[in-house]
Amino acid sequence: xxxxxxxxQRASSVAHVCELLAAHPDARPxxxxxxxxxxxxxxxxxxxxxxxxxxxxxxxxIQIDAQHVTLGAMVRHAQVAQSEAIRKVIPALASLAKGIxxxxxxxxxxxxxxxxxxxxxxxxxxxxVALDAVVTTTTREIAADDFFVGMFExxxxxxxxxxxxxxxxxxxxxxxxxxxxxxxxxxxGVFVADFGSAVRVAVVGASAGVFRVAEMxxxxxxxxxxxxxxxxxxxxxxxxxxxxxxxxxxxxLIAVLAKRAVQSLTESGSKP
Amino acid sequence: MATISIRVNGxxxxxxxxxxxxxxxxxxxxxxxxxxxxxxxxxxxxxxTVHLDGRAVKSCNQLAAQANGGEVRTIEGVANDDGxxxxxxxxxxxxxxxxxxxxxPGMVMSALDLLRLHPTPTEEEIAGHLDGNLCRCTGYYNxxxxxxxxxxxxxxA
Numbered sequence: 001x002x003x004x005x006x007x008x009q010r011a012s013s014v015a016h017v018c019e020l021l022a023a024h025p026d027a028r029p030x031x032x033x034x035x036x037x038x039x040x041x042x043x044x045x046x047x048x049x050x051x052x053x054x055x056x057x058x059x060x061x062i063q064i065d066a067q068h069v070t071l072g073a074m075v076r077h078a079q080v081a082q083s084e085a086i087r088k089v090i091p092a093l094a095s096l097a098k099g100i101x102x103x104x105x106x107x108x109x110x111x112x113x114x115x116x117x118x119x120x121x122x123x124x125x126x127x128x129v130a131l132d133a134v135v136t137t138t139t140r141e142i143a144a145d146d147f148f149v150g151m152f153e154x155x156x157x158x159x160x161x162x163x164x165x166x167x168x169x170x171x172x173x174x175x176x177x178x179x180x181x182x183x184x185x186x187x188x189g190v191f192v193a194d195f196g197s198a199v200r201v202a203v204v205g206a207s208a209g210v211f212r213v214a215e216m217x218x219x220x221x222x223x224x225x226x227x228x229x230x231x232x233x234x235x236x237x238x239x240x241x242x243x244x245x246x247x248x249x250x251x252x253l254i255a256v257l258a259k260r261a262v263q264s265l266t267e268s269g270s271k272p
Numbered sequence: 273m274a275t276i277s278i279r280v281n282g283x284x285x286x287x288x289x290x291x292x293x294x295x296x297x298x299x300x301x302x303x304x305x306x307x308x309x310x311x312x313x314x315x316x317x318x319x320x321t322v323h324l325d326g327r328a329v330k331s332c333n334q335l336a337a338q339a340n341g342g343e344v345r346t347i348e349g350v351a352n353d354d355g356x357x358x359x360x361x362x363x364x365x366x367x368x369x370x371x372x373x374x375x376x377p378g379m380v381m382s383a384l385d386l387l388r389l390h391p392t393p394t395e396e397e398i399a400g401h402l403d404g405n406l407c408r409c410t411g412y413y414n415x416x417x418x419x420x421x422x423x424x425x426x427x428x429a
Contacts, residue, residue, distance in 0.1 A: 006291060007291050008292075008337040008338075033334050037334055037335065038314065041315075078327070103401050108334060
């Protein structure tokens with residue numbers, strides 16, 4: 001259970017982070033640590049140096065304007081879950097954050113850490129893709145559709161640090177996840193976002209990473225109603241089978257959750 | 273090696289420990305406070321729950337170095353200064369909210385975190401806030417009852 005020896009250093013600024021990452025190729029940035037420390041304890045990763053982002057206040061801001069919600073990379077899940085301001089404009093985002101892990105994990109875990117880690121069963125990648133977000137790093141801006149490239153793999157280059165994630169405010173949106181009862185990770189999570197001109201549907205938990213369902217997006221774009229999804233199936237061929245669930249069942253869950261997400265937006269008449 | 277200094281239950285504790293030292297080990301071995309427990313190796317059970325800068329965290333899932341300069345409250349810091357039991361402790365005793373007691377410090381710290389956010393929680397809110405605290409003995413029923421009673425006591429009912 002004990003992690004390998006590692007050095008810890010608190011960064012004094014984003015520039016300092018970049019210096020340290022450049023000087024130590026085996027260094028990793030440490031955000032909330034809820035995945036990284038846990039993984040290191042199991043000896044799944046062994047960086048030589050942890051560059052602690054905990055003191056970087058400039059990464060903890062939440063900005064909201066008419067079209068976007070921008071979360072600094074070190075914004076904690078609890079902050080998003082408890083933010084009345086976010087709940088007003090994108091309630092699905094606040095709900096997604098509220099459903100991550102448990103209260104203790106949410107007090108430490110961050111949006112930047114979750115997005116950079118790209119765990120296939122994490123929730124945030126679904127929000128990033130469905131809400132057509134832009135990931136701002138120390139060197140560039142990366143569009144959601146280009147960001148998640150493989151299991152635990154993103155478009156980030158060595159030494160590149162996420163500083164913020166900017167989400168588009170939709171007309172309406174919902175996120176539903178079928179929780180693994182023990183870990184509370186998503187066995188399947190579906191995020192549906194209606195922008196008026198187009199609909200985006202993103203799925204997590206079911207495959208090597210987040211993916212969109214084009215057929216559902218087209219059908220809902222024509223008519224935003226659960227009945228539009230009748231008969232649309234995601235092929236189980238590329239989906240995950242593991243001890244928690246078979247691919248066929250995950251395919252089934254995607255269809256069920258997508259419908260329920262749409263129903264929650266159309267039947268009650270108000271946002272979830 | 274690093275010098276870590278954390279204010280634990282109102283007292284400054286300064287120790288030199290390896291950088292990889294987890295907060296739970298700083299608390300147990302550095303500060304000698306063994307009420308905070310290590311119950312699993314996957315950060316799921318919550319027996320290690322303490323308050324860091326006013327918020328509940330799993331002390332086994334972060335480095336002591338991350339909490340350097342911060343304020344930690346453990347189960348040993350819950351009772352009143354004169355030694356009398358806090359309402360949450362009275363309630364757990366009254367309602368048999370513990371059997372072996374291993375998860376209990378974590379349950380109490382999570383409960384206090386909940387009552388800070390929701391002074392009059394519903395049963396659903398209590399259960400939800402205990403998502404990260406596992407108990408193998410009680411079936412949770414008396415834990416929830418204890419917290420409901422503590423909430424009433426603290427609200428002055």
